[in-house]
Amino acid sequence: MTDALAPLAERVERVRGEVADAARSAGRDPAELTLIAVTKFHPASLVRELHELGIRDFGENRHQEAREKAVELAGLGLAWHFVGQLQSKKARQVREYASVVHSIDREALVSALAEAEHPLDCFLQINLTDDPARGGAQPAEAEALAESIAAAPGLHLLGVMAVAPLDEEPRAAFARLRAISDRVTGVVPEARFISAGMSHDFAEAIAEGATHLRIGTAITGNRPPRD
């Protein structure tokens, strides 16, 4: 490791330590958590540095940017997690590089991805806000969408995903997500994973059962401005 990586290595170590502490406080095994470094806006060179520090799971929220990095870094054996809103007409292209799509939130996306030789791991995104323009299905739609994902040969449902609303205490929002997760496992028992927790709320998410943490700035530092 070169000295240039020192601040990045320190941030990675700090986040890993805080994740492990939060898991232990919740009576959970840190080994059951997947840490996804969200590298949107950042260049492929940063992903390479994080790979040197042992990170293998990376999150992106724009298709074109994600594809470019995945192509440039093919061969490193990285798992790409698509966490952004997805247009139906782009959905099939995301399958070419993504290991997991966290943002399945409507029937049109399920249909677009329903047919394929190999199932794509995915999360059903739930909108925990009152704003219907935000990504995610309404909580009331969760079971029906989970069942249609489970019935699609091209998709494999891992569980539910959400972003905590800005105007609510994150722990309360993640408790609602956990209750939705319980309803989803009522209809698709193996879909037990929960993608939740970002830089400022991962401890609360872990306390409410999150298994997949999507952490950006706490690892990468501030994002450069986007074009």
Ligand SMILES: *Cc1c(COP(=O)(O)O)cnc(C)c1O
């Ligand atoms: C950007 C982003 C993250 C990471 O956010 P930070 O606050 O930088 O940790 C997580 N999830 C989604 C869906 C995102 O778009």
